[in-house]
Amino acid sequence: MSERAAEMSPLAVADDLHQAIDAARSARRRRRRRDALVLNGARVAVFVAALILWYLASLATSPLILPGPVSVATQLVRSWGLIVTNLWVTLGEIGLGFAAGSAIGIFVGTAIAHSRRLERILRPYIATSQAVPKAALAPLFVLWLGFGLGPKVTIAALISFFPLLENTIVGLRRVDPDALKLFASLGASSWQVFVKLRLPHGLPYILTGLKVGIVFATVGAVIAEFVTSNKGLGALIMQAQGNFDTRLMFAVIIVLTVMGVILYEILQLVERWALRTWNLGEGEIDSRRTEA
Amino acid sequence: MFDLAEGGTYALRDVSFDVREGEFVSLIGPSGCGKTTLLYCISGLEPIVKGGIVLDGRPVDGPRSGEVGLVFQKAVLLSWRTVLDNVLLPIEVFGRSRTSYVRRATELIDLVGLTGFADSLPSKLSGGMQQRAAIVRSLIFEPRVLLMDEPFGALDAQTREHMNLVLLRVWEATRKTIVFVTHDLEEAAFLSDRVVVLTERPGTVREIVEVPLPRPRTLEMRYSEDFVRLARRLRRLLDVGPAAAVPA
Numbered sequence: 255m256s257e258r259a260a261e262m263s264p265l266a267v268a269d270d271l272h273q274a275i276d277a278a279r280s281a282r283r284r285r286r287r288r289d290a291l292v293l294n295g296a297r298v299a300v301f302v303a304a305l306i307l308w309y310l311a312s313l314a315t316s317p318l319i320l321p322g323p324v325s326v327a328t329q330l331v332r333s334w335g336l337i338v339t340n341l342w343v344t345l346g347e348i349g350l351g352f353a354a355g356s357a358i359g360i361f362v363g364t365a366i367a368h369s370r371r372l373e374r375i376l377r378p379y380i381a382t383s384q385a386v387p388k389a390a391l392a393p394l395f396v397l398w399l400g401f402g403l404g405p406k407v408t409i410a411a412l413i414s415f416f417p418l419l420e421n422t423i424v425g426l427r428r429v430d431p432d433a434l435k436l437f438a439s440l441g442a443s444s445w446q447v448f449v450k451l452r453l454p455h456g457l458p459y460i461l462t463g464l465k466v467g468i469v470f471a472t473v474g475a476v477i478a479e480f481v482t483s484n485k486g487l488g489a490l491i492m493q494a495q496g497n498f499d500t501r502l503m504f505a506v507i508i509v510l511t512v513m514g515v516i517l518y519e520i521l522q523l524v525e526r527w528a529l530r531t532w533n534l535g536e537g538e539i540d541s542r543r544t545e546a
Numbered sequence: 547m548f549d550l551a552e553g554g555t556y557a558l559r560d561v562s563f564d565v566r567e568g569e570f571v572s573l574i575g576p577s578g579c580g581k582t583t584l585l586y587c588i589s590g591l592e593p594i595v596k597g598g599i600v601l602d603g604r605p606v607d608g609p610r611s612g613e614v615g616l617v618f619q620k621a622v623l624l625s626w627r628t629v630l631d632n633v634l635l636p637i638e639v640f641g642r643s644r645t646s647y648v649r650r651a652t653e654l655i656d657l658v659g660l661t662g663f664a665d666s667l668p669s670k671l672s673g674g675m676q677q678r679a680a681i682v683r684s685l686i687f688e689p690r691v692l693l694m695d696e697p698f699g700a701l702d703a704q705t706r707e708h709m710n711l712v713l714l715r716v717w718e719a720t721r722k723t724i725v726f727v728t729h730d731l732e733e734a735a736f737l738s739d740r741v742v743v744l745t746e747r748p749g750t751v752r753e754i755v756e757v758p759l760p761r762p763r764t765l766e767m768r769y770s771e772d773f774v775r776l777a778r779r780l781r782r783l784l785d786v787g788p789a790a791a792v793p794a
Contacts, residue, residue, distance in 0.1 A: 432622045439589050440639045441611025450638070454626050533626040533667055 321501040329501035330508065336490070337509055343486040344475055345513070347403060351410020352471035356464055359415040363422025367452070368444070373423070380419065388413045388474065392481040401482050410474035414467035418460065425459025426452040458534050461525040468517045476510065561751055563742055565691075565725060570717055572726045572734035575744030575752075576784065581727045584749070585693050588725060589614045602690050612640060615684030615722075617694040621676035623668040629655065629679045630664040636687045647686060654682040657719055658712055674705040678712060685720060692724045699729065707765065710736060714763055731780040735759075736768060743783045753783055 305323050312322035321329075330337070366373045388409060395405035429451055437447050479488025487506050494502035528534070561584060565571045573581040586592035588599055590609040599606040601613065623632045630651060637647045655664055658678040668676055677697055684692055697713075698706040710733060717724060728734050734741045735757060743752045758772050767773050 430620075430622060432618045432620055433624070435586075435591060436616060436618070436622055437639070438591055439609050439611075439614060439616045440636050441609050442639045446639055450635070451624070454624070533628075 318498055318500055321504060326501050326504040330505040333502055333505060337506060340485060340487050340490045347406040347475040348410055348471045351407040351475060352414050352468055355411035355414035355471060356418045356467050359418025360422050360460060363419045364426060367423045367426035384416055389477040392478050396482045405482055406475050406478035409478040410471040413474035414471040417466040417470060418463040421459040421463030425456030429455050454534060458529060461528060465518060465521045468521050469514060472514050563751055563754055565723060568721045568723055570724045570737055570739045572728055572738040572741045573744060574728060574731050574734045574741060575749055576746050577729060578747050579744045580747060580749035581744055582695050585695050585727050589616055589693050612687050613690045615689035615692045617680050617684050617697045619696045619699050621680040623676055623679055625668055628665050628667055632679055633683045633686055635683060651686055654685055657716060658682055674701055674709055681716060692722045694726045696728055718762060732777055735773060735776050735780060736763060741780060755780060
């Protein structure tokens with residue numbers, strides 16, 4: 255190859271090379287575009303198939319058990335006002351619960367990450383409390399906090415607390431031991447180690463915790479509404495059930511699902527923005543993602 | 547400069563040698579002989595059971611900020627900081643003004659051959675380049691001593707040879723006192739003024755060997771008679787002991 259290249263003029267070689275590279279590039283681009291098209295097509299196909307399946311199943315059963323997609327959609331439009339009113343209630347509970355739960359989770363996690371002793375004392379209790387089905391505590395919180403916002407926010411906070419606790423501890427702890435030696439050799443204070451090493455290292459973990467936390471908070475708020483409420487989407491589902499309004503139940507479930515996805519996506523955007531802004535998310539987190 | 551008298555009994559014992567100002571001294575020995583431990587003792591990160599280390603006339607009783615520069619086998623750069631920000635980390639930790647060190651940082655970055663990479667993130671750098679940034683970070687605050695723990699051990703042979711030259715250039719420009727731990731006796735011979743050969747655990751000083759090669763060192767010297775003789779001698783010193791008694 256080098257002999258042939260020597261015979262040709264360098265310029266010609268360069269030209270050939272450029273053309274070859276360009277051709278390879280555009281071929282790759284074309285292939286990628288085609289792959290994306292196939293992928294999206296397949297996704298739409300799955301969705302349509304599910305709708306058809308749903309429709310056929312609804313024909314075979316009573317609308318009280320399984321209303322068809324069209325009647326659910328109609329119901330969704332007809333009850334839109336009612337659904338939105340309750341949506342705001344549920345969103346408020348999720349927001350408050352998630353904010354409180356994640357703030358406390360990050361705070362306690364930071365404290366535990368800084369003290370081996372504290373962690374060793376609390377470890378069994380944290381593990382045990384994670385095993386407690388938090389939803390089962392809802393009736394208890396109603397007893398204690400009444401029927402208002404209190405029990406719903408508390409349950410949402412309690413459930414979203416744990417992923418943040420865990421991720422904060424892991425993120426702040428799992429720093430390179432050599433980096434700790436480096437900081438020690440420089441005589442860094444523990445505050446400096448926290449701000450310059452642990453926090454930037456832990457932030458991606460905390461952001462992941464927030465994404466899990468918002469989903470948990472949603473589950474918590476809806477379950478709490480099941481138990482107590484006359485307001486909110488969870489309450490609306492219970493009412494619809496009482497009235498044998500299966501179509502409304504389906505409509506609310508769809509709204510809840512879409513809301514959950516939107517909340518998750520918002521945090522996903524926040525995460526991406528934060529990681530890009532602070533140059534985080536390279537190495538460490540990637541490897542953790544592939545582990546998980 | 548150092549005086550390690552009667553060390554503890556486990557990792558190291560009866561280690562005693564001194565390092566002169568501006569000298570390049572290597573520590574070699576079989577793996578697990580405690581050469582890395584010795585390095586951390588000098589840095590003050592590892593406590594000594596018995597005996598003492600004197601750095602600059604004062605006994606070492608803990609990490610002294612600003613006096614010891616550490617270079618690890620890994621570069622240990624913070625992935626979210628650019629090369630320049632990594633290099634200036636010690637300055638931030640000491641609470642000094644960053645701006646007054648930017649010029650020195652740039653000079654050192656040029657010296658190790660990282661010109662143009664000051665604003666790059668470590669992930670964009672090769673292993674050898676990352677290690678060069680780590681060397682700059684250890685030099686930025688003018689430490690009294692540079693302690694290097696197998697800094698090129700993770701690099702391929704070619705990169706390692708190149709890094710040896712970079713380090714010699716840095717040493718000639720800054721005249722830092724360097725204590726260099728390696729398991730590669732040729733690397734030790736090529737770089738050092740003196741080579742301290744340690745025995746197996748618990749490590750003691752087997753011999754301190756003067757390197758007869760002139761300065762500045764060139765890659766050609768690696769094939770000189772003096773070098774080969776020296777390498778052979780170091781090899782023999784490493785091979786004495788219980789392990790060598792077993793026929794190969």
